Amino acid sequence: MNEKEKRPNIERPLTKDMRTDGQALDIKEYVRAGGYGGLRKALREMTPGDVQKAVSDSNLRGRGGAGFPTGKKWSFVPMGKDAPHPGFLISNSDEMEPGTFKDRILMEGNPHQLIEGMIISSYAIQADYAYIFLRMEYGESAKRLSKAIAEAYANNYLGKNILGSGYSLEMRLHLSAGRYMCGEETGLLNSLEGRRATPRAKPPYPQLCGLWGKPTVVNNAETLSNVPHIVKNGAQWFRGLSCTDDGGTKIYGASGKVRRPGAWELPLGTTVREILEEHAGGMREGLRFRGLLPGGASTGFLIEEHLDIRMDFDSVQKAGSRMGTGTMIVMDDRTCPVGMVRNLIKFFARESCGWCTPCRDGLPWVEDILHAIETGKGRHGDLELLEEHCALLAPGNTYCALAPGAVEPLQSALRYFREDFERHITQKSCPWR
């Protein structure tokens, strides 16, 4: 199918039932809106394999940032009589990527949707336990999810012999204690085991050797929230929601100095311009657009010339960045790109787990150079030193994806806003201050 011509059905399955007063949908409201229908269908009419197939066919790609096909991820879990147990399914609700707040909106507004998605997904991989790994600062989400889990237990959507199907699942909400690394799926596993959240080597992949050495799937909260709808309405319907070959809608967001910062459920592949101008209302009065990070702090800049590309995994990648979490951070013309990048790098340097050398000791150095440049102490050769670091902190050179992600905005800023960097150095001060 020609991407350009694909017209999606404008539907908002993830958010349409949410209340307008900001309160969570409770179980009655959720069920009235058709909630847990997907679960009933899965348990009554589908084998775990059928559910996996539906999700594969739906072309659902992970919403955690990397866009890995969800069905494929699940397919690596050993199934059948000899499969090791217990198995685990984990909702990655850590959402600590700066600029990202989409999972919070889903969890606060419709906690049961996530829970139902998790139960169906657990069924699909025959997990015995499901965890919601939630960042500690999300107090409101925690409250609402706890209540929803209790409601789900009370209605036998969780616990022993769910709805008489013979399938049992225990679910727990786990509150983290701060650290971006916990969102990295293997760091998350260590964290859940009560260890330091340093990442694990892959292979072995979590599907084979995850939590407590047992089969485990980690999916993003938004990814999992999509599952009930796929099961209920079918893969084809799901694909039809999107402007691209990848199925579904996407919660896009925008922050920074735009008129209406926020998040919106839109067809996957909506253009950057539409999100920025129509939904976020364009730049605030008197400000001009200079660039944006399309999907969180670890994605490279897009600039004016990219506004008409589609926000989907492949198109953004082609433009040299990544869709990431799909929540964009917008930079205006009164914001110093050097300062902005320094703020980003400072975050990553502080959140480095301290395991591998390039990230642990490289990022603080990068931060240091940026700080020097920003405060007028930059030297000739500093930009080359920064570029050198961008190349050195490439994927594969570090242990996990944190450091490579960290230098993405820097690398692109050096490309698109190079004069701004140079001006700092020659002027020996920040032109914006």
Place this chain on the structure above:
Amino acid sequence: MLTETERREIEQELKSYGRKRAAGVEALKIVQRHRGWVSDEHLEEVAGILGVTPDELDGTATFYSLVFRREVGRHVILVCDSISCWITGYEDILCRLQNVLGIGLGGTTPDGRFTLLPVCCLGVCEQAPAVLIDGKVHGNLSPEKIESLLEKYE
């Protein structure tokens, strides 16, 4: 000494995790919920309950940024210093906070009322700049709103 309630809550937590070590950070957060922070004495006690050494427990605890191992004030103000808040002017908010409270980041007011700490992106970027006080988000801040905001906290 931990109180009966704290102990009970920790035991409860142990049950839900099955494996003791896994409940370590959770147990410390229980102590923190009751006391604001985790002292050495309490960390050692929790380690005893979990059957781990203080070294093991603290090695984990100190990894995480929201387990406080030093005494904090009655109210903890976490100021988001990440990107959306930076763009929208968190530095001015921080500056005002520091001036009003007379302390720097990491400091506690002499009357023990407030502790000021930086925090990573709070995930409320649409309301940037934002701070979290005692777990509650305050968004769309401006320096002018600071004083009245603080008044709510005894």
Place this chain on the structure above:
Amino acid sequence: MDGKKTVTIYVEGKPHQVEEGKNLLDACLSLGYDIPYFCWHPAMHSVGACRQCAVKQFRDEKDTRGRIVMSCMTPAADGTRISINDPEAVKFRASVIEWLMTNHPHDCPVCDEGGECHLQDMTVMTGHSYRRFRSRKRTHRNQYLGPFVNHEMNRCIACYRCVRFYNDYAGGRDFGVFGAHNYVYFGRYKDGVLENEFSGNLVEVCPTGVFTDKTLKRHYTRKWDLQTAPSICVHCGLGCNTIPGERYGTLRRIRNRYNGEINGYFICDRGRYGYEFINNENRFRFPVRLERHGDGEKTGTFGSGEVIPHIKSILQRARGVIGIGSPRASLEANFALRRLVGKERFYQGTSAGEARIMADIVNILGNGPARTPSLRETESCDAVFVLGEDLTNTAPRMALALRQSVMQQPARLAAGMKIPRWDDKGFREAVQNNKGPLYIAHPHGTKLDDAAAAVFRGAPEDIARLGFAVANLLDDNAPGPVKDLPGEASSLAEEIARALENAEKPLVISGASLKTPALIHAAANIAFALVKKGKPACLSYAAPECNSMGLSLMGGAPMEDALKTVQAGEADTVIILENDILAGQMAPDQAEALLSARNVILIDHLPGRTSSMAGIILPASTFAEGSGTFINSEGRAQRFYKVFDPSGDIQESWRWLRDIMVDMAYPGASGWLTLDDIVSSLSAEIPGLRAVANAAPPEGFRMAGMKIPRQPHRYSGRTSMNAALNVHEPKPAEDHDSPLTFSMEGYAGQPPSPLIPRFWAPAWNSAQAVNKFQPEVNGPLRGGDPGVRLFEPKENALMDYFGKEIPQAFTPEKERLFAVPVYHIFGSEPLSSLSPAIAGRIPAPYIALRPEDAEKMRVPEGHVIELPPFGSLSVRIDGSLPEGLAGIPYGLPGLKDMELPAWINSPAAAKKGGQ
């Protein structure tokens, strides 16, 4: 390797055959390439943290771009192509060092690690030399970690090796990593003594100067100024290989000497820090005469050349001369004494109990069907049963080996997930807390219990009964069934039997420490039964001293018989060899009786209780000042070499004895000029020791016509060291006993393994240089590991089962307690106890009581009681003791011993107010 496939990999385009699946760092180092690394360790494997070992990997011949991979995390597959010299890889590796150096202090000139620093080596290797980072360095506070290890955190490069060794490998729990990002901190929760018995290895495991040897610091010498020789640890029966370093006539430190079959890369803290007894200021340096007069004692010295004629005249006038040997003296010394007094008049210098046990052990291992494993093999055993040994305290390095053997069965689980053992992080995450079967039966809790699948507590007899029960379950023909075994014990016996039977390579361990022959027999029966089932069963016995095995092989009656000989008037002269018999296991009154013989001649190095009752004392060399042979508990004969030439008249005991024999015109004695001479005599004379002559090359061995230098080629100050005494540089001491010289001149390459005085290779100044001495990383040293094994299991050797006497179950008594000896790594071995660092870790004498007993006696923890014959003991409450038992520490300095285990009167009677 067994059935492992070889594949071809290409390094810089050159083909090499390597084992499939091995990681590329290991493979390349084994092939002789230099790749810098930090977090990888040959015994602790890969975790991919430091990123220093990066190389370029190419998909195929046509791929010219390639990609950076960590060689330590990449398995070798057929056709793998890598380049170490690829410019991008070279650049990346240099950058890693540059990052590490951003915070590393520039204190090399004053750093204790300087000169043997892996970080220095790697910095030079990567070519990093110019500092571009222009900000401040982060700083840390250092911690007090006890008397062994110094802490200087600012030098840390966060390679995580220390925690991986201390916690993951050695099972320590009072150490860790704290904090995050570039503020990670490696140390303890709070300042305090590192509790783990292997803490000293941090000094070698740490690639820089964060953890350094605190004892060396007190008398620091630059590493290249140390004179070293291959040596053997004298502080337990395992015979770990060591490298003592000397300067100015004192020993400055001990380092691990790699022996792939024994200690590998690690030794225990007793072995590392016990050396300072050598520097003790009370050492005998000249012959001493001690005369007892009515009004007290008088000591006198001998004029030059006087002592030997004096002894000769004593011996000539004596009405019978007997010799008392020693389990801590060399084979040569014991043999010389035996020759002097005659085989029939040579006594072992151990108690009857110990001598009998050692004789049984020698018989079982020498003639039985079960194999005595090296420690390397111990690590590969997949089910282990320990009967009555607190290994952490009696054979520490073996305990460390068992911590690895419990990973054998989990390794199969990981292999099922295709996780190679070298992927240490993946491995540990996969196996979690799973441990293979290790069963420990001991009267009290041991430090190894945390690694055990189950523990059993009981009196020594009850442990033996459990053992007999296991053997009987494995083979009906083994004595048994054991009557009235309590239900719990019998189900445990079932469990143990099943675990051993299902293992690929089961191991049974016991030893001499509880002085209970039934334990030795029960352990043998289990091993025999397993062999009968076709299992390649291993059997280990911990021996009490560094040469207990050698002494036992030499034979001779125990000390109690020596006393009888004296009391029967058949001897009035006793020559005692390196043995403080009054502090030993013989009952004190018996020892005293023996020492009241008319003439007592002692050959030893330090004053002790015995020396005050001797008439003549000859100053003996320690292991560092003489050469000789020990036989370890595995039955491996190993040579140790003189590290430095001692001052005064100190010489090897065998030389003193030879001198006496020469003076007395013993036939052949004048032919004993060198160590080789006496070794060939002893191996010819004693059948069990025939192979000893092959333990190391003879004196005449040369490399390219040269001797092997004890001093490194950078040794400094030779011409000026003694200038304060004499401006003429003295002629170096000569060594007629070995192919080593006291010099920096000589053969510069790699000598045969028993003669390696230090591990050094060009560009490799640190302990990591060992890689260069192995054809394969972590494998044997080139030409095989040092030492010769004296025991091999006899094919079809059918030894009868022991145990016509399965002991009765232990019955607790009301008025008495059965006291078992409790061993302490620091304290139970007399020589190391004299070293100040160790002395600081020795517990005060105590009695361990069950809480119930303590309550009955109304004595709280810490209360001091007076209990003859031990003296003052403070009460220690130990909930692990079974009913009717108490524990008394073994061999502590200042504790008057009786031979344990034994019944003692319940201390209630002897209770004294206090505290």
